[in-house]
Amino acid sequence: MRADLATKTADTSVRRRSKLLAAAPFAARVAAVIVLIYLLVALFAPLLAPFGEGEVVSEIPYAPPGGAFLLGTDQLGRDQFSRLIYGARNSMGIALATTAISFTLGSLFGIIAATRRGWVDQAISRFVDVIMAIPQLIFALILLSIAGSSIPNLIIIIALLDSTRVFRVARSVAMNVVAMDFIEAARLRGEGLVWIIRREILPNILPTLVAEFGLRFCFAFLTISALSFLGLGIQPPTADWGSMVREASPLIAYGKMSLFIPAVAIAVLTISVNLLVDWFLDKASGLRNER
Amino acid sequence: MHALGRTILYRLVLGLFSILAVSVVVFSALEFLPGDFAASVLGRSATPETVAAFRQELGLDLPPVQRYLAWIGGLLHGDLGTSFAGRAYTPRPVADIVLPRLGNTLFLAAVTAALATPIALFLGLLAALYRNSRFDRLVNALTLSTIAIPEFLVAYLIILVLAVKFPLFYSMSSLSPGMTLAEKLYLVALPVLTLSFVIVAHMMRMTRAAIIGVLSSPYIEMARLKGTRPWHVIFRHALPNALGPIVNVIAFSLAYLVVGVVVIEVVFVYPGIGQTMVDAVRNRDIPVVQACTLIFAVTYITLNLVADIVAIATNPRLLHAR
Numbered sequence: 001m002r003a004d005l006a007t008k009t010a011d012t013s014v015r016r017r018s019k020l021l022a023a024a025p026f027a028a029r030v031a032a033v034i035v036l037i038y039l040l041v042a043l044f045a046p047l048l049a050p051f052g053e054g055e056v057v058s059e060i061p062y063a064p065p066g067g068a069f070l071l072g073t074d075q076l077g078r079d080q081f082s083r084l085i086y087g088a089r090n091s092m093g094i095a096l097a098t099t100a101i102s103f104t105l106g107s108l109f110g111i112i113a114a115t116r117r118g119w120v121d122q123a124i125s126r127f128v129d130v131i132m133a134i135p136q137l138i139f140a141l142i143l144l145s146i147a148g149s150s151i152p153n154l155i156i157i158i159a160l161l162d163s164t165r166v167f168r169v170a171r172s173v174a175m176n177v178v179a180m181d182f183i184e185a186a187r188l189r190g191e192g193l194v195w196i197i198r199r200e201i202l203p204n205i206l207p208t209l210v211a212e213f214g215l216r217f218c219f220a221f222l223t224i225s226a227l228s229f230l231g232l233g234i235q236p237p238t239a240d241w242g243s244m245v246r247e248a249s250p251l252i253a254y255g256k257m258s259l260f261i262p263a264v265a266i267a268v269l270t271i272s273v274n275l276l277v278d279w280f281l282d283k284a285s286g287l288r289n290e291r
Numbered sequence: 292m293h294a295l296g297r298t299i300l301y302r303l304v305l306g307l308f309s310i311l312a313v314s315v316v317v318f319s320a321l322e323f324l325p326g327d328f329a330a331s332v333l334g335r336s337a338t339p340e341t342v343a344a345f346r347q348e349l350g351l352d353l354p355p356v357q358r359y360l361a362w363i364g365g366l367l368h369g370d371l372g373t374s375f376a377g378r379a380y381t382p383r384p385v386a387d388i389v390l391p392r393l394g395n396t397l398f399l400a401a402v403t404a405a406l407a408t409p410i411a412l413f414l415g416l417l418a419a420l421y422r423n424s425r426f427d428r429l430v431n432a433l434t435l436s437t438i439a440i441p442e443f444l445v446a447y448l449i450i451l452v453l454a455v456k457f458p459l460f461y462s463m464s465s466l467s468p469g470m471t472l473a474e475k476l477y478l479v480a481l482p483v484l485t486l487s488f489v490i491v492a493h494m495m496r497m498t499r500a501a502i503i504g505v506l507s508s509p510y511i512e513m514a515r516l517k518g519t520r521p522w523h524v525i526f527r528h529a530l531p532n533a534l535g536p537i538v539n540v541i542a543f544s545l546a547y548l549v550v551g552v553v554v555i556e557v558v559f560v561y562p563g564i565g566q567t568m569v570d571a572v573r574n575r576d577i578p579v580v581q582a583c584t585l586i587f588a589v590t591y592i593t594l595n596l597v598a599d600i601v602a603i604a605t606n607p608r609l610l611h612a613r
Contacts, residue, residue: 130312134588135550138568145572145580146320222441226554229443230569245443249558252447253462255455259447267440274439 028279031272038088038269045089049082054237062251062258071261075247080258083239087262090240091228092269094155095221101159102216106166107209111197113167114174125171128164136161137223141232149232158220165219169212173205180204207280214277218270225266241266299600306596313588314366317581318359366585372578385582389567393586395466396556396563399479399486400548407487407494408541414491415498420525422503434492442551446485446558453481464559482559489551494544501536505529535605542598546591 041048058077065072071080113121131139140157147153177183178201186196227233228242236243241262248259365372371385418427437445454462464478505511506529514528515521553565560566564583571579 130309130316133309133313133592134316134584135546135591137550137553138584138587138591141553141568141572142317142320142580142584145575145577146323148575218439225441226443229441230554230557232569232572242441245447249447252450252455257451260444260451263441263444263447267436267444270439270441271436274435 025279027275031275031279034268034272035276038092038272041085042089042092045085049079049085051079051082053083053086053239054078055082062256072258074244074258080244080261083244084241084262084265086239087241087244088265090234090238091221091225091242091266094151094234094240095217095224098155098159098162098220098224099213099217101155102162102166102220103209103213105159106163107170107205109163110167110170111174111201111205113171114178115193115197115201121171124167128167131161131164132168137226140223140227144227144232149235151234151238154224154227154233158223162216162220162223166212166216170205170209173208174201177201177204211277211281214273214280218273221266222270295604298603302596302599302603306592309592310589313592314363314585315359317584317588318362320577320581320584322355371582374579375576376574376579385578388579389564389582389586392562392564392567395561396552396565398475399482399556399561399563400545400552402476402479403483403486403490403548404541404545406483407491407544410487411491411494411544412498412537415495416502416525418495418499419502419506422499427499430495434496437488437492442485442489442554443558445488446482446555449481449485449488450558453484462559464561466562479561482555482561485555485558486548486551490544490548493547494540497540497543498537501540502529502533504536505533508532535602538601538605539598542594542601546594546598549587549591549594 056077058073058079060073061075061077063073063077065080071084074080074083109124113124139161143157143161144153147157183196183200186200191199224233225240225242225245228240229246231243231246233242234240244262245259245266248256248262251257252259362372369386371389374383374385374388376383414430418430421427450462453460460480461478462481464482466475466478470478511524511528514524519528552563553569555561556563556565557569564586568580568583568587570576571583
């Protein structure tokens, strides 16, 4: 019956996906379009940006918007608009890489813990407990002070810390699946562990993991932006929204609002992803209840 | 009562164990320093001899277990080590740097808690009572967005409105010793407001969920069917049972405050422990970072522990899990 269901969803998944989107609530559709735009901007940043990422194009620092510089220039006379576009690429790319690593690690160990149980589960779970006993941002700060701030360090540190959360989610959903009869059946048939994980467990926990991916992406994105804002994340001259907020922040005292452009860019993306995840969760649980 | 005491004791031991484990993690920070670290602290002019002397002073030539015990012993006596910054000329004890700042942060957190908790509980109660109403949905959307956006955006929006467009408050909260309480309160108004926004969102959502959970129990329906007045149902029947979850919510939100405070202190240039930690990370002043991490982690663990214990103490069902 499960195999049945699997082929059925596979057959109709494409058609269903387009139908799903059409039936989605207005907010979710807007969110999907926004996320798509962000992705396209990130992908084609070099084609879209009028100037280079670190290129000093004006002798006037903090030039007002207008003319050749759509959003004005920053403290070094670099084009803000170009930096905003490159920022999309850097901020999102780094957050995506982080989430991808934390997911691979977290779900791998989560599934191993759930299938192996016993001391393996205990050892990983207690280790994760200790890591999670320290607030994530604080932990990231101490690790950055040791390793020094660079993009690879940033990705690895946030990915490791965030994988603990993925681990918990993956372990708990996998636990529920492992207790099912079809897993027992597969074991009795003599299927190997890898086969069981790939064919029986993974498809069943995928919806939860996909939703979790969205949330973890937001979290990684916000953490990295916060770190960059604090001056401890992505370092100049790499353009990144968190550092752009930081660089423009002294101007707020004079009523210039340029810092809100990157800050709102961050907020719009995280809110959109949250809306999409919300809708997806609704939908995923709905699909499961159909049977 | 016996079982309750035992469970609480068990939780306390578990909490103590987590703190111990965290201290090991924080301690190992020095262990994993890259080899060139001493040179980068001492500057480029450092000779191999001064680097070796520095390593010896840090005790890096002793076995780790011995060093850990000495470090923990020092901590228990209030000795947090010596800062790396300017250590060649005037060595400063970490305690002198961190402890005064800790007082400022606790002040900020206390004022925020005092302001945010009643507001959050009230809004949560209203949203639960009128759930799915327009008010509920509005508050829901607002709090969801507040949670999803970066804290610095909230902070700068508040600065824009209350310090730039309508200059009622200062955008910088530089406290100095000798200020009166009223002056201090005026200075921290904006950071408190920002932090309140963020934690009210969390607290309110959790309060709403807790109260809805209680309101859906059969005994509430029974009270209603008896013809008890609505507010009587809320305050005499529902609230006592929701109190446990609510105190739990408060403790969790205060634990969340621990992290929120870092970014907010930097935005408002507030001389607290969060700002201290960020500066220390930037200068790679490891002893100060270690001390700050420990303080944050212990606060976080303690608050979560309190939340746990309150939840168990007010809900005897949790004693018999499974």
